[in-house]
Amino acid sequence: MQQNWTNLRLRITLTVLGGVICAAIAMASSGKDPDRGRDAFEKRCTGCHALDRIKIGPPLRGVYGRTAGKDARFTYSEAMKAASVTWDEPTLDRWLTDTESVIPDNDMSFRLNEPAERANIIAYLRQLSGK
Numbered sequence: 001m002q003q004n005w006t007n008l009r010l011r012i013t014l015t016v017l018g019g020v021i022c023a024a025i026a027m028a029s030s031g032k033d034p035d036r037g038r039d040a041f042e043k044r045c046t047g048c049h050a051l052d053r054i055k056i057g058p059p060l061r062g063v064y065g066r067t068a069g070k071d072a073r074f075t076y077s078e079a080m081k082a083a084s085v086t087w088d089e090p091t092l093d094r095w096l097t098d099t100e101s102v103i104p105d106n107d108m109s110f111r112l113n114e115p116a117e118r119a120n121i122i123a124y125l126r127q128l129s130g131k
Contacts, residue, residue, distance in 0.1 A: 037124025040117050048110070051128065057108065063087050064122070064129035068103060079105040092122045 041060075051061040058074035066087055069080035083103045085091050095102045096112040112118050 032119045032123035034120070034124045034127040037120035037122070037127075040121050041124055044110075044112060044117070045121070048108075060125060061128050064092070064126040065131050066129075077105070077107045079103050080107070087125075089122055089126070092125065093118055096121065 045060070046055075048056040049058070049060045052059050054074055058071045058076070063071075064087055068083040068085040068087060069076040080103060083106075085102060087095075091102060093115075096110075096118045098111060099106050099108045112121070
């Protein structure tokens, strides 16, 4: 009987420990990493955006903290010019998930489905803005 109880306690302890380790790994991998964000930005965003010059889309250095549609160097759609959105972590996350949910009738149709990738890109843009 004592042996069964010892085995049961050992199995419970190992199960709980395994869960804690898995949770720690998941939390570490979901952190906001500007370096990974730079890599993701270069992979996902540079087809249309640069940091300091106009491409298809506006330059994105300093976008974090900026009001949407307000970079004087770029010609925005009417929807973007009329928007009263400030680009911060929650709005950028929603924007990269579904632009239409943030500013209907905008000209950007890109979506980024992976939450960790969005978080990393946003961390990178935030870092570039010094905020």
